[in-house]
Amino acid sequence: MHRNICVTFANAAAMLALVLTGCSPDEAKNSSSTAPSNAPAPTSVPAAPPATALPAPEVLTDVLSRLADPAVPGVDKLGLVEGSNQETAAALDRFTTAARDGGYLPMTFVAKDIVWSDKNPSDVLATVVVTTANPERREFTFPMEFTRVQGGWQLSKRTAETLLALQKSGTSTASASPSPTPVSPVPPASSSESSPAPAPSPSQTPPG
Structure with a gap:
C-alpha cells in the first residue's frame, strides 16, 4: 500500500505539470516537429490579470487541509x-482512506510561487509542498x-480529477495483484509407511 500511494503522488507531480500547461508530451513533440523553422513566432496578447490581489498562501492551504481531513465527510467537501x-464526494472519501491507510496522515501544506493562470485569468497556480x-x-x-468561488477559493476541477484518477489507478492496481498460491501441507506418513518391516524369522535347521 505504501508503495502504491508513493507512486500515485509521484505520478501526480509529473501529470499535473502537463495538465496545467494544457498539452501532452506527444502534442509537444508533434508541434515542435511540424512547425516550420522559418515561420515567425506567433504573437499573443496575454490576458490581463484580475485587479484583485492574489490569495494568501494560507487561504489555499486551508482548502487542502480540509480536503485531506478524514474527519470531514466527502459530502461536506463538495464546496472545496x-x-x-x-x-466526487465518494472519491474524496476513498482518497483520504487510502492516505490514512498508507500512513500519510496527518498532512501539512505550504503554498508558494502563487501566480495568476495564463489559461484562465481568474484562476491561480501554486507550487504546493506536502509534508506527510x-x-x-x-x-x-x-x-x-x-x-x-463566491466567498473564497476551491481546487480546480482538472487538478482534482487528475489526483483522484491517479489514486483510483493505484488502488485498483493493488487490488488486482495476484495473491500467492498457498502451499498445501505435506500429509503425515501413514503408520504402515513409517513403521519398519518386521525382520524375517531365522530358519531352523533340523537336527542331523
Missing part, C-alpha cells in the same frame, strides 16, 4: 472542489490550480 457532485507522516515519503512538491 470545482464542479463536484456525489461521485510517512517517514519513507516525508515530503513532495507538485503544482496545483485553484479557482475562485
Whole structure:
C-alpha cells in the first residue's frame, strides 16, 4: 500500500505539470516537429490579470487541509472542489482512506510561487509542498490550480480529477495483484509407511 500511494503522488507531480500547461508530451513533440523553422513566432496578447490581489498562501492551504481531513465527510467537501457532485464526494472519501491507510496522515501544506493562470485569468497556480507522516515519503512538491468561488477559493476541477484518477489507478492496481498460491501441507506418513518391516524369522535347521 505504501508503495502504491508513493507512486500515485509521484505520478501526480509529473501529470499535473502537463495538465496545467494544457498539452501532452506527444502534442509537444508533434508541434515542435511540424512547425516550420522559418515561420515567425506567433504573437499573443496575454490576458490581463484580475485587479484583485492574489490569495494568501494560507487561504489555499486551508482548502487542502480540509480536503485531506478524514474527519470531514466527502459530502461536506463538495464546496472545496470545482464542479463536484456525489461521485466526487465518494472519491474524496476513498482518497483520504487510502492516505490514512498508507500512513500519510496527518498532512501539512505550504503554498508558494502563487501566480495568476495564463489559461484562465481568474484562476491561480501554486507550487504546493506536502509534508506527510510517512517517514519513507516525508515530503513532495507538485503544482496545483485553484479557482475562485463566491466567498473564497476551491481546487480546480482538472487538478482534482487528475489526483483522484491517479489514486483510483493505484488502488485498483493493488487490488488486482495476484495473491500467492498457498502451499498445501505435506500429509503425515501413514503408520504402515513409517513403521519398519518386521525382520524375517531365522530358519531352523533340523537336527542331523
